[in-house]
Amino acid sequence: MNRTLTAIKEWINPNWATHMSIPPMERGLRPNSRLDHAHALLTPGDYEPEDLLVLDSGAIWFSSGTAIQELKDGNVRTVAELGGPVGTLTKLNSDIVAAVEGRGLVSVSASESVSQLCSDTSVATCVTDLTALPDGSLLASVGSTEYGIDGWGRALVHHDRSGRLVQVDGQHAQVRAEGLGWPAGMEADPDGEVLVSLSLDHRIERRAADSLDGAARPMLTNLPLYPGRISLGDNGWWVAGPYVRNRITALLLDEPELLGEMVATINPDEWFIPRLRSENPYTDPLQMGQLRTLGVVKPWAPPRSYGVAFRIDRGKRISESVHSRVDGKCHGITRVTAHGTQVIAAAQGFRSLVEIEEE
């Protein structure tokens, strides 16, 4: 009945219907193999980098598992063991702040001493990104209040909209915006605006730093991917795309009965939703285009996991992107950061850090 009504509505006015179409990757997002050709800084498989920071000294700090690691001159050492899954990292004054799942925000000083920065429950779990506001406080994006940091898939299938922006000033935390579809990344602008990437809404928008729950100005909408963390560099913002959209997932999300049975009976690793990497083909269904024909899998086949990151220039357009397609392995990019001319990506799906070469 509902569907009949929808059909009638669409017949009267096509704009009233929800369309499942996903835009193609074109213009700035035109696919290439730059991520596959990128130089791996770690032996793939040793670590699972979630986020990274390039220090002024040139050392790279990255979070992997429950620790922060340092990569310097090709050697990796553990900076701090934080007792819980370490998520995002950010610089605050001279310290590094890390979000630790279940523990809250932790500060690591230059001398590598660890101190608890904020243990408020609102930032204890599922902090996806942190950014320093001009007034010296921190802004944290919380993907969901229902699910943990590893619950992106659950949030997707439950159409979760409990994401928040929380301002943290010392021990004091204040919720500044609510009801967001998994805010996955943020970056504060010097001119008083904050870029927010809303993963489940496939969009990146700008909000005024002093009224974060106020009107949002869309910057990029209907992206063919689920945008992730944002980093400001010299040439604009680099946005990581950990997951890309899939038409079958879009269809399943519109089929509540099947989705309900999937959630109830199937192991979450095998749900047909985008993922960071594809490892066990024996329990994965296939999409027709992924068929290996005459020994070859088409790179442009519909992806389950994919590697993509893009740069938004000062003119607010996507001007550059790096990809690893279905035939590549450098999938699941969770952070790209530019340090001078150096562009480094944390490829969580590939379990490595990669340095992207100039075009």
Add this chain to the structure above:
Amino acid sequence: MFGIATRGVDAFPLTGRGWRDRLTPLQGISDVIGKRWMEGAVPLVLAAVLTTGVVFMTPVGATDAPLIMDEVAEKSLLAIGLTLVMVAGGIDLSIGSIVGCSSLAALTAFRVWGWPMEVVIPAAVILGAMLGAINGVLIAKMKMRPFITTLVTLVAFGGAAEALQSRYTNQLAFPKSDILWDFLGEGAIAGIPTAWAIFGIVLVVAHIGLTRSRWGWWVTAVGSDRRSARRNGIPVDRVVFLTYVLSGALAGLAGLLTAARLGRTDPAVGEGWELIALTAVVIGGVSLKGGRGSVVRAVAGMVVVAVILQASIAFTLEAGGYTAILALVLFSFAILDLKWGKYRLRIAEKLTIDPGRISVGPLVDVTEPGTVWSINSKLTDAPPIGLGTIEGAEDCALDDEGNLFCGDRRGWIWRFSGPDHTNGEVFARTGGMPLGHAWDRDGVLMVAVGGMGVYRVFPDGETKLVANQVRRSLTSLHDDSALRFADDLDTAPDGSIYVSDFSTRTNAAEYMVELVEYRPNGRIVRIDPDGSTDVVVSNYVFPNGICTSHDGQSILIASTGLFRVDRLWISGSKQGQFEPVMENLPGYCDNINRASDGNYWMSFIAMRTPMSDLLMKYPAVRRRMTREVPQDNWLVPQLNVSCVLKFDDQGNVLKVFWDKSLENYPMVTSINEHAGHLYLCGLLNNRVGRLQLDPEDVGDIDPRLVPGTTGRSLPFSEVAR
């Protein structure tokens, strides 16, 4: 109705569903709508409803039948002529005034000039034909628009008739009698009024001419697509010219009959008849765009018009009222013609994929270590044969000299000879998609060719058809006689060939549609040594592998869609019985072949996954997927894996080989054992693998021989045709 056609063993219960899931209502509607005759059937049924309505709601009744029939007999001649013109893509509006002209000319020639009737009758028809020829020359030769040309000639011929009338007004009024004249007007042939009989003859001739003769096909071809018709060598101009001449001649005949029946005439006779004929033709479902139409249906349309006319007389409506009703009917049927013609096939297309529901059993987790299924890399390093030259060898066969024969998606059969099979050459060309290979009792290669049927291939590379059809089942809307998707075959000891026909609805290139639709459309066909065929198992879900058992008493059938292997007993005490061998396998089964140690080899083309199993419970979602998502995005089981297993007669899985890399041998569709090696074929692969078997796996049976036979007298290269 709707696909319940069972022959031989009914395998539907294997799907675990009830009778309700046998019904394919949407597909049934699609099948009906897609029939060619539906083009005209819908307008005609509506016309019949209209007629019935008029008969019941007005005083028109059975007593009016002769009057209606008179009307129909005369005006149908016009409708038949107009149908011919319209099927050829034109239109003839001048028929009304040709009737007027010829009736007036016939009366004038008879009464004023005193011509004998033997001359007047052909003269009237010839006059009509000549007037039609004027149209024909203008339209066919001078390439004028049919509509405007015949509109002009309508006025011109009407003027000519009026001139004739005013010249001879007085003389025309005198009655004059002649036996032939009376015979035309009031006589009868074997009790049937002359006009009716003439009409009947014309109708039969025109119908046969249009539907059965070469000229009729030309007319249809010209009307469907002029340019294609010309390029196919059809004399377009001549065909078009002739339709107008015929239309004119039939109008002339109608004029003569009218004049004879009424015994008088005036220029008003025939006025407006073109509209009546046009209405009848459109009601009869003759397309205004040309290329489609039938004279029989046009006549049926004329009956409707005549009944309406009779009703308007019964109600004593003014002439204007009748015309108004006629215009209304014409208008609505013209719209129907446009919309129905445009959307019929589109609707059929939209409904044709009608996914079904199938109950699936529990899923074995092959990734769990320590079971017989545990994933290994035994196949990965098998050396390739024909790497890069082969495109999709679904199956292969080996002869006594060690030559390898395998198919190719381009329709070829390769022969690889020499040590390590390095010399590849195209051995035969089938024109279809060669799938299963097997040897028959005489040592001749048999190939199941997708889209074509079963063929024998002789040593000189010549192919010969064995069978490509079975008797059509009486209760199926869909024509299921062709072997569209024969995919594997094997020979039984008695010489009969058992063939698995993957689906009666789709061909080999569209197997993915079946993987999404999931209906038990497959069957097993037995080809008798004398060439006759019968269905031994029907309503089977994707039979994809077939193999005669080692004792020769049964055949093993692999079901791709139900993940199972069944056994059909073909001789012995259990003959005709059907029983399961393996059920709930973790993959989608493909070809089965005998192993040398008394067991069987089988491959999986795909692995079941929790998601694809779940999707099978939701036919509506699958249907939506086919409608809204491009085919490259369709969710299907995991087809990129390779899995080869060995099982025994009791259905115990003995060994499983994998290619863990998924790169060298994805989707193994067939395995053949010969001389201590396994040959791995893949429908989508660019090579055939040759895997050295462990000595423990090799027995002393020759798997290529038909069970129960003891070697062949001649090697393949010396077998006579």
